[in-house]
Amino acid sequence: MTVRRGTVSQSFDLSEECARRLDRDDPLRSMGERFYRPTDTVYLAGNSLGLACQDAEAALQHRLEEWKQLGVRGWLDGEGPWFHYAETMGALAAPLVGAHPAEVVFTGTTTVNIHSLVATFFRPAGSRRKILAGALSFPTDLYALRDQLRLRGCDPQADLVLVPSRDGRTIAEDDVIAQLTDQIALVLLPSVLYRSGQLLDLERLTRAARDRDIPIGFDCCHSVGALPHRLHDWGVDFAVWCSYKYLNGGPGCSAFLFLHERHYERRPGLSGWFGTHKATQFDLNLDFDHARSAGGWQISSPGILGSATISGALQVIHEAGIERIRDKSLRLTAYLMHLIDGRLTQSPYDFEVGTPREAERRGGHVALERATDAAQICLAMRARGFTPDYRAPNVIRIAPVALYNSFHEVWRTVDELVNIMKVEDYQRFDATSVEVT
Numbered sequence: 008m009t010v011r012r013g014t015v016s017q018s019f020d021l022s023e024e025c026a027r028r029l030d031r032d033d034p035l036r037s038m039g040e041r042f043y044r045p046t047d048t049v050y051l052a053g054n055s056l057g058l059a060c061q062d063a064e065a066a067l068q069h070r071l072e073e074w075k076q077l078g079v080r081g082w083l084d085g086e087g088p089w090f091h092y093a094e095t096m097g098a099l100a101a102p103l104v105g106a107h108p109a110e111v112v113f114t115g116t117t118t119v120n121i122h123s124l125v126a127t128f129f130r131p132a133g134s135r136r137k138i139l140a141g142a143l144s145f146p147t148d149l150y151a152l153r154d155q156l157r158l159r160g161c162d163p164q165a166d167l168v169l170v171p172s173r174d175g176r177t178i179a180e181d182d183v184i185a186q187l188t189d190q191i192a193l194v195l196l197p198s199v200l201y202r203s204g205q206l207l208d209l210e211r212l213t214r215a216a217r218d219r220d221i222p223i224g225f226d227c228c229h230s231v232g233a234l235p236h237r238l239h240d241w242g243v244d245f246a247v248w249c250s251y252k253y254l255n256g257g258p259g260c261s262a263f264l265f266l267h268e269r270h271y272e273r274r275p276g277l278s279g280w281f282g283t284h285k286a287t288q289f290d291l292n293l294d295f296d297h298a299r300s301a302g303g304w305q306i307s308s309p310g311i312l313g314s315a316t317i318s319g320a321l322q323v324i325h326e327a328g329i330e331r332i333r334d335k336s337l338r339l340t341a342y343l344m345h346l347i348d349g350r351l352t353q354s355p356y357d358f359e360v361g362t363p364r365e366a367e368r369r370g371g372h373v374a375l376e377r378a379t380d381a382a383q384i385c386l387a388m389r390a391r392g393f394t395p396d397y398r399a400p401n402v403i404r405i406a407p408v409a410l411y412n413s414f415h416e417v418w419r420t421v422d423e424l425v426n427i428m429k430v431e432d433y434q435r436f437d438a439t440s441v442e443v444t
């Protein structure tokens with residue numbers, strides 16, 4: 008099989024030697040040395056929690072030292088002062104999403120940022136009082152949207168319109184666009200669907216929403232760090248994403264938000280003192296006047312220690328280059344699907360790939376589906392030293408991450424799955440007692 012994308016052409020076969028050859032030809036192969044590997048496992052869950060790297064660790068130690076040595080003076084005297092940390096990290100992340108430096112800020116969490124931006128953009132009026140989202144969106148997005156509807160006196164059930172999926176895996180852009188009626192006051196969609204890994208056409212959806220004067224935002228948790236974006240040029244109104252998946256910021260690390268510069272004059276929907284102008288923040292005025300940048304959408308003091316890792320983690324991504332990351336990621340997932348097709352889809356194994364095959368329609372992970380026993384198979388993989396994750400009812404998500412996974416690891420994963428299926432030892436696992444899957 009040959010995969011073509013731009014100038015890259017890559018041929019695959021089922022042999023282990025092919026994996027070794029792909030690794031030899033990988034321009035990013037040395038990046039993996041910067042990452043810590045959980046012991047005794049092939050890590051395939053970077054779309055859930057990215058791995059720690061030495062650069063992130065050094066950044067964290069550096070901030071800890073500053074706190075020890077500077078105390079409160081760290082806010083202004085730290086190297087890259089804490090006071091400006093959220094804006095500085097926003098500017099550092101901005102090229103990854105095709106934004107101007109001031110359009111991105113590092114703040115809050117994904118869900119809180121959704122609340123804040125929906126509170127900013129959702130202005131129900133007359134018969135235009137519904138929000139459009141997707142039936143396959145991550146649940147937290149829908150929880151937040153229903154609350155925002157409720158807070159505005161709308162009906163959280165009837166006024167949340169969910170674009171249905173035709174196949175249970177994907178959302179068709181045509182179906183979204185068909186629902187952009189004059190009753191819709193806001194759209195919030197994922198960039199990449201968390202279960203199937205489908206990548207939506209953000210440019211097309213944004214154009215369609217803007218043609219109808221409907222603000223549109225995206226939850227980009229599953230795409231930032233895995234592929235390039237052009238949020239500014241596409242004209243996206245707002246976006247949110249976490250830092251703990253493909254950005255490798257670590258568990259609990261702060262999130263990012265993007266606000267297109269044409270919206271700087273809008274009043275933030277949830278205000279807090281860190282959103283005021285930096286120059287006058289410590290005048291402690293009783294009237295809120297927000298900074299005219301994404302920074303105006305901060306609420307509270309940045310978590311310097313808990314989020315110190317991000318500067319190191321982003322540095323690694325910049326060094327690798329987001330285009331090269333995307334390129335390798337596409338080859339890894341194409342290779343994985345090729346191996347699945349060749350070794351796991353036949354009876355009696357009966358696996359299916361739930362991720363779109365086209366490069367421009369998939370994110371960084373592959374959804375390996377099986378009608379029965381997927382949760383137990385995932386546990387069997389973990390017991391044998393492989394860490395994918397499971398999403399009910401039938402998906403094993405496998406994320407070969409360009410920065411630290413190799414083609415050989417992908418080959419070993421499929422080989423081990425074949426072994427598990429041959430001896431059927433997954434039957435002995437009880438998937439009902441697992442809390443985090």
Ligand SMILES: Cc1ncc(COP(=O)(O)O)c(C=O)c1O
Nearest residue numbers: 116117118145147201226228249
């Ligand atoms: C698409 C998506 N959005 C939001 C979240 C949750 O984000 P947070 O816990 O930062 O609010 C997740 C978590 O995995 C996610 O996958």
